[in-house]
Amino acid sequence: MSHRQLLSGNEAVALGALHVGCARGTGYPGTPSTEILERFDELGGEAEWAPNEKVAAEVALGVAFAGVRAMVTMKHVGLNVAADVLFTSAYSGVQGALVFVVADDPGLASSQDEQDTRRYGIAAGVPIIEPADSQEAYDYTRLAFTVSARWKTPVILRLTTRVSHTAAMVQPCDAAETPPRPHFVRDIPGRVMIPGHARIKHRALRSKLAEIQKWNETEGPNRILPGAAAVGIVTCGVASQYAREAAPEATVLKLGMTYPLPFQTILGFLKDKAKRFVIEENDPFLVEQIRAAGGDVPWNPEAFRMGELNVARVKRILTHDASPEPVAPRGKPPCLCPGCPHAYVFEILKKHDCIVAGDIGCYTLAALPPLSAMDSQICMGASIGVGLGLRHVLPEAEARRVVSVIGDSTFLHSGLTGVAEMVWNPPPFGHVLIVLDNQTTAMTGQQENPATGRRLDHTPSPRIRIEEVIAAMGVKNVLTLNPVRQAVELDAALVKALQTNELTAIVARQPCLLAARQIRAAEQPSCVACGTGAGG
Numbered sequence: 391m392s393h394r395q396l397l398s399g400n401e402a403v404a405l406g407a408l409h410v411g412c413a414r415g416t417g418y419p420g421t422p423s424t425e426i427l428e429r430f431d432e433l434g435g436e437a438e439w440a441p442n443e444k445v446a447a448e449v450a451l452g453v454a455f456a457g458v459r460a461m462v463t464m465k466h467v468g469l470n471v472a473a474d475v476l477f478t479s480a481y482s483g484v485q486g487a488l489v490f491v492v493a494d495d496p497g498l499a500s501s502q503d504e505q506d507t508r509r510y511g512i513a514a515g516v517p518i519i520e521p522a523d524s525q526e527a528y529d530y531t532r533l534a535f536t537v538s539a540r541w542k543t544p545v546i547l548r549l550t551t552r553v554s555h556t557a558a559m560v561q562p563c564d565a566a567e568t569p570p571r572p573h574f575v576r577d578i579p580g581r582v583m584i585p586g587h588a589r590i591k592h593r594a595l596r597s598k599l600a601e602i603q604k605w606n607e608t609e610g611p612n613r614i615l616p617g618a619a620a621v622g623i624v625t626c627g628v629a630s631q632y633a634r635e636a637a638p639e640a641t642v643l644k645l646g647m648t649y650p651l652p653f654q655t656i657l658g659f660l661k662d663k664a665k666r667f668v669i670e671e672n673d674p675f676l677v678e679q680i681r682a683a684g685g686d687v688p689w690n691p692e693a694f695r696m697g698e699l700n701v702a703r704v705k706r707i708l709t710h711d712a713s714p715e716p717v718a719p720r721g722k723p724p725c726l727c728p729g730c731p732h733a734y735v736f737e738i739l740k741k742h743d744c745i746v747a748g749d750i751g752c753y754t755l756a757a758l759p760p761l762s763a764m765d766s767q768i769c770m771g772a773s774i775g776v777g778l779g780l781r782h783v784l785p786e787a788e789a790r791r792v793v794s795v796i797g798d799s800t801f802l803h804s805g806l807t808g809v810a811e812m813v814w815n816p817p818p819f820g821h822v823l824i825v826l827d828n829q830t831t832a833m834t835g836q837q838e839n840p841a842t843g844r845r846l847d848h849t850p851s852p853r854i855r856i857e858e859v860i861a862a863m864g865v866k867n868v869l870t871l872n873p874v875r876q877a878v879e880l881d882a883a884l885v886k887a888l889q890t891n892e893l894t895a896i897v898a899r900q901p902c903l904l905a906a907r908q909i910r911a912a913e914q915p916s917c918v919a920c921g922t923g924a925g926g
């Protein structure tokens with residue numbers, strides 16, 4: 391008998407994927423999903439960070455086309471980047487199995503929006519499975535692979551922050567599955583999605599979904615937790631835990647597969663209940679569908695669509711308590727670490743009153759006081775396009791102050807096409823791009839990226855030189871400067887660039903303070919091993 395283990399939901403997903411014979415895990419870091427692939431690697435699984443979520447999903451799809459099992463991990467906004475792959479892979483289907491593990495962030499603990507991944511499942515026609523705790527994260531990961539392999543379709547395993555990060559006991563299965571052997575079977579009409587093929591595959595997808603729905607009615611991971619007949623709660627994911635604690639007397643229908651929904655089961659459950667509720671985190675995804683199917687369930691007040699739920703908030707829903715919710719005490723605002731190399735760059739940008747089209751990373755904290763030196767941040771890679779847009783239309787004096795600022799990981803995630811735009815459609819007064827290369831993906835916990843020269847497990851890989859790529863794409867003036875030791879030169883270079891009508895890119899390279907030791911150790915292991923310190 392395997393030992394019970396204390397695991398976070400993310401760790402349980404990694405273990406489940408390993409035990410079900412997942413041949414490769416791919417992904418791009420993003421809270422709250424990041425630890426899944428790191429754990430999968432530690433457990434001996436084949437894992438890689440890809441430059442972005444779209445590429446990660448494409449690699450995983452290729453693995454699944456080879457007849458074996460693949461998972462791709464990301465945070466909710468990552469699925470926006472990978473959405474093109476999601477939608478069409480639902481048509482092509484897979485030969486082996488493909489699970490999109492997507493972690494939502496209700497309450498925006500660490501994200502730029504609060505979107506609900508389940509909308510993607512319904513839009514793309516991809517089944518969704520939602521665990522409520524670590525045991526289910528383990529079990530449902532296995533189930534997601536099984537459903538994917540059986541119906542040859544991608545499946546979304548939707549996690550939320552509390553499920554991903556809360557640790558609970560997990561009883562793993564005794565027998566790990568023997569993975570299938572990779573083998574390519576040609577299927578041109580099935581995988582080349584020209585319109586003639588795609589029309590047929592769309593019909594096939596709808597038939598598959600109808601079959602999966604039937605299966606979900608009878609064999610799906612849905613449970614009725616008995617209680618008093620008067621109150622019926624339909625729920626899923628972590629919200630089911632809060633619902634049970636808030637109303638221990640209620641009868642609960644806990645749904646494990648939330649698309650396609652088992653409507654007969656749900657309507658049958660609701661039939662004899664005097665009071666009916668739907669408790670779910672984020673959007674009214676279940677409510678909308680149940681009402682559309684004829685279920686008489688109330689809308690919850692709009693306030694409960696935002697933020698995480700908890701037992702107290704669920705009690706409010708159940709008692710129709712519309713009084714103002716207590717305001718949580720304000721925590722200490724986050725800030726750049728003292729001595730962070732990013733701060734040196736933003737001091738200079740602030741000094742020259744630059745209009746900064748910013749991006750996502752640790753450096754986004756420069757938008758907050760005391761620096762207050764970033765003017766926009768929308769999504770990964772947007773700094774370059776937004777900066778160019780501003781430069782195109784602002785009056786000269788303002789246009790010349792616009793600078794796009796992006797981190798190294800973000801640049802390789804989705805900045806390259808911004809540079810293509812900059813070279814292709816340059817604004818009349820040129821543009822200035824600053825890449826903050828701190829040689830790590832600091833914000834999500836120091837993951838490697840294609841410019842660090844190391845892979846997910848920190849072993850060496852070819853390194854992409856950002857300045858060489860930018861120069862090769864046609865930017866005329868490309869400089870690399872150390873923002874800490876060459877702050878004066880950086881200041882002068884910026885002033886000069888703002889005055890020309892040319893394109894300038896400055897790579898500001900200095901390791902993140904917190905990652906510097908590991909970077910030195912990885913680059914000069916012998917110095918660290920002998921205790922003299924890197925470069926000493």
Ligand SMILES: Cc1ncc(C[n+]2csc(CCOP(=O)(O)OP(=O)(O)O)c2C)c(N)n1
Pocket residue numbers: 418419420421443465467468469471501502750751752753770796797798799800801828830831832833834902
């Ligand atoms: C589409 C998408 N994927 C992932 C994330 C999570 N995320 C935010 S910033 C970031 C990368 C930050 O690295 P870098 O640009 O090198 O800046 P640093 O934090 O090192 O300063 C990641 C992975 C996100 N916000 N959006």
Ligand code: SF4
Pocket residue numbers: 725726727729730731732752753828832833902903904905
């Ligand atoms: S973790 Fe690194 S990049 Fe982030 S604020 Fe601290 S020093 Fe700067």
